[in-house]
Amino acid sequence: MPTSLAVEYKDASPEVRAVFDDIKQTRKVDDVNNFWKYLARDPATLKRTWESVKQIMAPGALDPLTKEMIYLAVSVTNGCAYCTASHTAAARKAGMSEAMFGEVMAVTGMANETNRLANGYRVPVDAAFAR
Amino acid sequence: MPTSLAVEYKDASPEVRAVFDDIKQTRKVDDVNNFWKYLARDPATLKRTWESVKQIMAPGALDPLTKEMIYLAVSVTNGCAYCTASHTAAARKAGMSEAMFGEVMAVTGMANETNRLANGYRVPVDAAFAR
Amino acid sequence: MPTSLAVEYKDASPEVRAVFDDIKQTRKVDDVNNFWKYLARDPATLKRTWESVKQIMAPGALDPLTKEMIYLAVSVTNGCAYCTASHTAAARKAGMSEAMFGEVMAVTGMANETNRLANGYRVPVDAAFAR
Amino acid sequence: MPTSLAVEYKDASPEVRAVFDDIKQTRKVDDVNNFWKYLARDPATLKRTWESVKQIMAPGALDPLTKEMIYLAVSVTNGCAYCTASHTAAARKAGMSEAMFGEVMAVTGMANETNRLANGYRVPVDAAFAR
Amino acid sequence: MPTSLAVEYKDASPEVRAVFDDIKQTRKVDDVNNFWKYLARDPATLKRTWESVKQIMAPGALDPLTKEMIYLAVSVTNGCAYCTASHTAAARKAGMSEAMFGEVMAVTGMANETNRLANGYRVPVDAAFAR
Amino acid sequence: MPTSLAVEYKDASPEVRAVFDDIKQTRKVDDVNNFWKYLARDPATLKRTWESVKQIMAPGALDPLTKEMIYLAVSVTNGCAYCTASHTAAARKAGMSEAMFGEVMAVTGMANETNRLANGYRVPVDAAFAR
Numbered sequence: 001m002p003t004s005l006a007v008e009y010k011d012a013s014p015e016v017r018a019v020f021d022d023i024k025q026t027r028k029v030d031d032v033n034n035f036w037k038y039l040a041r042d043p044a045t046l047k048r049t050w051e052s053v054k055q056i057m058a059p060g061a062l063d064p065l066t067k068e069m070i071y072l073a074v075s076v077t078n079g080c081a082y083c084t085a086s087h088t089a090a091a092r093k094a095g096m097s098e099a100m101f102g103e104v105m106a107v108t109g110m111a112n113e114t115n116r117l118a119n120g121y122r123v124p125v126d127a128a129f130a131r
Numbered sequence: 132m133p134t135s136l137a138v139e140y141k142d143a144s145p146e147v148r149a150v151f152d153d154i155k156q157t158r159k160v161d162d163v164n165n166f167w168k169y170l171a172r173d174p175a176t177l178k179r180t181w182e183s184v185k186q187i188m189a190p191g192a193l194d195p196l197t198k199e200m201i202y203l204a205v206s207v208t209n210g211c212a213y214c215t216a217s218h219t220a221a222a223r224k225a226g227m228s229e230a231m232f233g234e235v236m237a238v239t240g241m242a243n244e245t246n247r248l249a250n251g252y253r254v255p256v257d258a259a260f261a262r
Numbered sequence: 263m264p265t266s267l268a269v270e271y272k273d274a275s276p277e278v279r280a281v282f283d284d285i286k287q288t289r290k291v292d293d294v295n296n297f298w299k300y301l302a303r304d305p306a307t308l309k310r311t312w313e314s315v316k317q318i319m320a321p322g323a324l325d326p327l328t329k330e331m332i333y334l335a336v337s338v339t340n341g342c343a344y345c346t347a348s349h350t351a352a353a354r355k356a357g358m359s360e361a362m363f364g365e366v367m368a369v370t371g372m373a374n375e376t377n378r379l380a381n382g383y384r385v386p387v388d389a390a391f392a393r
Numbered sequence: 394m395p396t397s398l399a400v401e402y403k404d405a406s407p408e409v410r411a412v413f414d415d416i417k418q419t420r421k422v423d424d425v426n427n428f429w430k431y432l433a434r435d436p437a438t439l440k441r442t443w444e445s446v447k448q449i450m451a452p453g454a455l456d457p458l459t460k461e462m463i464y465l466a467v468s469v470t471n472g473c474a475y476c477t478a479s480h481t482a483a484a485r486k487a488g489m490s491e492a493m494f495g496e497v498m499a500v501t502g503m504a505n506e507t508n509r510l511a512n513g514y515r516v517p518v519d520a521a522f523a524r
Numbered sequence: 525m526p527t528s529l530a531v532e533y534k535d536a537s538p539e540v541r542a543v544f545d546d547i548k549q550t551r552k553v554d555d556v557n558n559f560w561k562y563l564a565r566d567p568a569t570l571k572r573t574w575e576s577v578k579q580i581m582a583p584g585a586l587d588p589l590t591k592e593m594i595y596l597a598v599s600v601t602n603g604c605a606y607c608t609a610s611h612t613a614a615a616r617k618a619g620m621s622e623a624m625f626g627e628v629m630a631v632t633g634m635a636n637e638t639n640r641l642a643n644g645y646r647v648p649v650d651a652a653f654a655r
Numbered sequence: 656m657p658t659s660l661a662v663e664y665k666d667a668s669p670e671v672r673a674v675f676d677d678i679k680q681t682r683k684v685d686d687v688n689n690f691w692k693y694l695a696r697d698p699a700t701l702k703r704t705w706e707s708v709k710q711i712m713a714p715g716a717l718d719p720l721t722k723e724m725i726y727l728a729v730s731v732t733n734g735c736a737y738c739t740a741s742h743t744a745a746a747r748k749a750g751m752s753e754a755m756f757g758e759v760m761a762v763t764g765m766a767n768e769t770n771r772l773a774n775g776y777r778v779p780v781d782a783a784f785a786r
Contacts, residue, residue, distance in 0.1 A: 005252075035245070038252040042757030048579060049248065049764075052572055056237045061230035066197055067238050073201045074242035076382040077208050079472050079734050082249040083242070084381060085260040099192035102435030105382040106187045107198050109442075111205035111214070113375035114166070117180065118213040119346060120338040120367040121136075121169040129216040173364030179448060180371075183441055207775040210341050210603050215774060233566030236775040240573075244768035250739060251731040251760040267514075297507070300514040304626030310710060311510065311633075314703055318499045323492035328459055329500050332466045336504035339470050341603050344511040345504070347522040361454035368449045369460050373467035373476070376428070379442065380475040383398075383431040391478040469644040472734050477643060495697030498644040502704075506637035512608060513600040513629040529776075557784075559769070562776040573772065580761045585754035590721055591762050597725045598766035601732050606773040607766070609784035623716035630711045631722050635729035635738070638690070641704065642737040645660075645693040653740040 007040035016040045019050050026054060033086060065094040073108040138171035147171045150181050157185060164217060196225040204239040269302035278302045281312050288316060295348060327356040335370040400433035409433045412443050419447060426479060458487040466501040531564035540564045543574050550578060557610060589618040597632040662695035671695045674705050681709060688741060720749040728763040 009020055009031075019040075023032045039046040057067055068091035075083035088101070096104070140151055140162075151171075154163045170177040188198055199222035206214035219232070227235070271282055271293075281302075285294045301308040319329055330353035337345035350363070358366070402413055402424075412433075416425045432439040450460055461484035468476035481494070489497070533544055533555075543564075547556045563570040581591055592615035599607035612625070620628070664675055664686075674695075678687045694701040712722055723746035730738035743756070751759070 034254045034257050035249060035252075038254045039248060041252070041753065042760070044579070045248070045757055045761050045764075048576055049245065052241060052576065053245070055568070055572060056234075056241050060234050061228060062200075062234045062238075066200070067234070069193075069197070070201055070204045070235060070238045071242045072382075073205055074208050074239055075246055076378050077205050078243065078246045079377075079381050080246035080249055081381075081384075082254050082256055083246050084384065085256045087242075088384075089260045097192060098434065102438055103187075103191050103193045103198070104201060105379060105435070106438050107193075107201045108205055108382060109375040109379045109438075110183060110187050111202045111218075112209065112378045113371040114180065114184070115206055115209045115211035115214050115341075116338050116374045117170060117176070117367060117371045118166060118211055119341050119343075120334075120370060121166075121172070122343075122346065122350075123165045123169045123213050125213055125216045126165050129220045172360065173367070175448070176364055176368050176371075179445055183445065186437070186441060203775075207771050210770075210774050212774075212777075215777065219777075229565065233569055236566070236772060237569050239775060240569075240768040240772045243771045244764040246734075247731050247767045248760060248764045250734050250736075251727075251763060253736075253739065253743075296516045296519050297511060297514075300516045301510060303514070303622065304630070306710070307510070307626055307630050307633075310707055311507065314503060314707065315507070317699070317703060318496075318503050322496050323490060324462075324496045324500075328462070329496070331455075331459070332463055332497060332500045333504045335463045336466055336470050336501055337508055339467050340505065340508045342508035342511055344516050344518055345508050347518045349504075351522045359454060365449075365453050365455045365460070366463060369455075369463045370467055372445060372449050373464045373480075374471065376442065376446070377468055377471045377473035377476050379432060379438070380428060380473055383428075383434070385427045385431045385475050387475055387478045388427050391482045465644075469640050472639075472643050474643075474646075477646065481646075491696065495700055498641060498697070499700050501644060502637040502641045502700075505640045506633040508603075509600050509636045510629060510633045512603050512605075513596075513632060515605075515608065515612075558778045558781050559773060559776075562778045563772060565776070569772070573769065576765060577769070580758075580765050584758050585752060586724075586758045586762075590724070591758070593717075593721070594725055594728045594759060594762045595766045598728055598732050598763055599770055601729050602767065602770045604770035604773055606778050606780055607770050609780045611766075613784045621716060627711075627715050627717045627722070628725060631717075631725045632729055634707060634711050635726045635742075636733065638704065638708070639730055639733045639735035639738050641694060641700070642690060642735055645690075645696070647689045647693045647737050649737055649740045650689050653744045 005041065006034060006037035008037065012040060013043065015043050016046060019043075019047050022054075023050060035082065035086065065091065065096060068094045069096060069100070069104045073104055073111075076105070076108050077112060136172065137165060137168035139168065143171060144174065146174050147177060150174075150178050153185075154181060166213065166217065196222065196227060199225045200227060200231070200235045204235055204242075207236070207239050208243060267303065268296060268299035270299065274302060275305065277305050278308060281305075281309050284316075285312060297344065297348065327353065327358060330356045331358060331362070331366045335366055335373075338367070338370050339374060398434065399427060399430035401430065405433060406436065408436050409439060412436075412440050415447075416443060428475065428479065458484065458489060461487045462489060462493070462497045466497055466504075469498070469501050470505060529565065530558060530561035532561065536564060537567065539567050540570060543567075543571050546578075547574060559606065559610065589615065589620060592618045593620060593624070593628045597628055597635075600629070600632050601636060660696065661689060661692035663692065667695060668698065670698050671701060674698075674702050677709075678705060690737065690741065720746065720751060723749045724751060724755070724759045728759055728766075731760070731763050732767060 007016060009017060012020060020032050023036060039049060057064065068087060072087040072091050075087050138147060140148060143151060151163050154167060170180060188195065199218060203218040203222050206218050269278060271279060274282060282294050285298060301311060319326065330349060334349040334353050337349050400409060402410060405413060413425050416429060432442060450457060461480060465480040465484050468480050531540060533541060536544060544556050547560060563573060592611060596611040596615050599611050662671060664672060667675060675687050678691060694704060712719065723742060727742040727746050730742050
């Protein structure tokens with residue numbers, strides 16, 4: 001096991017540096033987050049994950065802010081502390097106001113509650129929703 | 132245990148009917164979904180849940196479509212089949228296109244993946260995200 | 263893969279029959295549930311699981327009804343359809359009334375909601391709760 | 394983003410103070426927990442959540458201790474560190490002994506195990522449990 | 525919403541057909557599973573997901589059977605019925621015996637149990653595991 | 656609540672000491688991990704859990720390394736920080752290389768993603784997988 005588990009740019013292989021450079025350029029940031037530095041321990045996973053994230057989070061039918069709020073809602077549901085912190089920051093950067101944050105949390109909380117009420121009451125799917 | 136677990140309008144108490152009426156009027160629908168008919172077995176839970184959902188899902192800093200897509204992302208993450216079916220229908224009714232659906236799924240899937248990569252690599256929260 | 267995945271008493275080995283007999287005697291039932299018939303494909307897991315369940319669910323500092331309601335709350339939270347069905351039945355057999363069922367669901371739903379609000383707002387543990 | 398994320402009583406709006414006062418009076422405590430101070434960033438969520446918790450956790454068909462133990466079992470299942478800490482404290486205050494705590498944990502652990510065994514062995518619901 | 529939600533080869537675009545062809549060739553099968561036919565509604569997600577799965581599940585430091593058993597353990601933990609069915613089949617095809625299946629389930633069940641015991645007892649990480 | 660929540664060997668009852676001794680002898684270690692010291696607050700749970708873990712993790716149809724990697728994948732999926740730390744250490748001790756670790760994480764992440772894609776696209780189980 002390496003002494004340090006984060007791969008810093010100065011110690012990175014050309015393959016890893018190329019991914020770091022693309023992240024920095026795409027996101028217009030000076031350094032990459034810890035997430036990428038840790039993934040860099042496995043360059044294939046780093047590259048594949050970044051390329052998937054880059055493709056998925058690009059503007060499309062949904063704008064970047066909406067995507068970040070969905071990412072945050074999932075991370076909060078799963079209880080991932082790192083992801084909750086990083087995607088709260090990313091959503092704010094993309095324009096999430098304090099009021100929007102409050103509503104994302106309210107919807108996320110309520111969905112988690114009614115998911116269990118539906119499970120517990122064993123509610124059958126309405127014919128209208130079947131497909 | 133009652134023979135039928137769903138409470139139909141014709142068999143409902145005045146308290147339950149009042150909630151059903153409010154749901155139908157608010158959502159402009161002819162009948163309520165199975166979810167509400169099953170919750171009606173416990174009128175206090177029916178009333179509280181509906182009032183919370185009504186408040187949370189009303190237009191605010193976020194529009195109803197965005198809220199429904201977040202609700203869907205959480206339901207899919209939790210594997211709630213009923214909620215996935217009902218909120219897919221609700222999101223489509225609120226304007227979710229096929230392309231938007233694809234992007235909600237893509238973001239939800241990726242968030243679930245990177246949540247575990249962050250857990251497994253035990254990535255420490257960046258100082259910049261601490262607060 | 264065997265044609266039938268459930269092991270019926272008449273086809274069971276003496277080792278499996280001994281566990282089935284103990285389940286039937288302990289629970290005063292004529293046949294064991296599907297859960298045990300499926301686990302019987304792996305006799306070591308069948309025996310270990312039954313002995314653990316028997317020990318844990320016996321009356322102790324908590325009565326059997328309380329234990330069954332906790333089991334149900336966890337099963338609903340995890341979205342296990344089989345376990346929700348079987349432990350709803352078990353809790354009713356142990357004395358859970360319709361009103362109690364409603365309250366178990368209400369607490370389970372609310373806990374799932376506030377768990378996410380605590381995650382999303384990243385609430386630090388109060389000094390008083392630290393230990 | 395505000396410098397401090399917890400809303401203290403002295404800085405709170407009248408609307409938030411009214412909720413804090415009701416929590417303190419209902420629970421007979423001198424100050425509210427961090428959970429409520431953080432939720433206070435969104436007064437509508439604070440008020441709705443408190444009113445729901447107050448209604449659900451009041452004595453009913455189940456006593457407060459049973460409700461707190463169910464809350465704890467769900468929080469442990471979801472891995473919510475804040476909620477596990479706060480509801481362990483609440484359950485102890487409501488009368489949970491060390492032996493009861495041990496049994497809540499044992500049932501919670503076993504339910505999480507058998508939920509997955511039922512999933513993995515794909516056990517079909519017994520006809521007797523169907524409804 | 526399209527009448528049929530699965531995209532069959534005969535109705536597929538050249539882009540989707542290319543992915544289907546690669547799946548069939550890589551896995552030496554006559555047709556692709558429902559999973560791929562449903563994902564084909566979003567060709568970008570179909571292509572990205574297949575390429576990721578193909579890369580990840582190829583023999584590497586771990587053999588394909590080990591990878592399939594890990595995939596199965598995760599799917600069972602999450603309660604994904606589709607994935608449990610498909611990865612049980614895939615693991616058997618890769619060589620998982622009945623005895624191996626029983627052990628995968630036993631480990632998965634026990635991990636889910638001790639994960640909650642560690643949460644509930646709030647066990648601090650041993651200094652030796654810190655890194 | 657006891658001042659210290661970990662039970663050290665010198666303070667342990669003969670029943671607890673017997674379990675600690677068996678753990679140390681089986682694993683050839685000088686002291687037991689915090690997990691066991693905390694469980695020792697409930698000697699029945701300590702004994703039952705250790706005996707189950709000892710039986711399940713022994714070499715069988717699967718070797719200890721494979722079992723530890725499955726344990727790790729489940730712990731990462733559930734977001735159990737303690738278990739992720741302890742089973743990463745256990746897997747390394749059993750022979751998990753850095754490359755193997757990367758592949759366990761990659762499979763775990765991808766399974767968590769496709770579990771949700773299958774949920775969200777509501778993919779019906781293929782007839783071939785039904786049993």
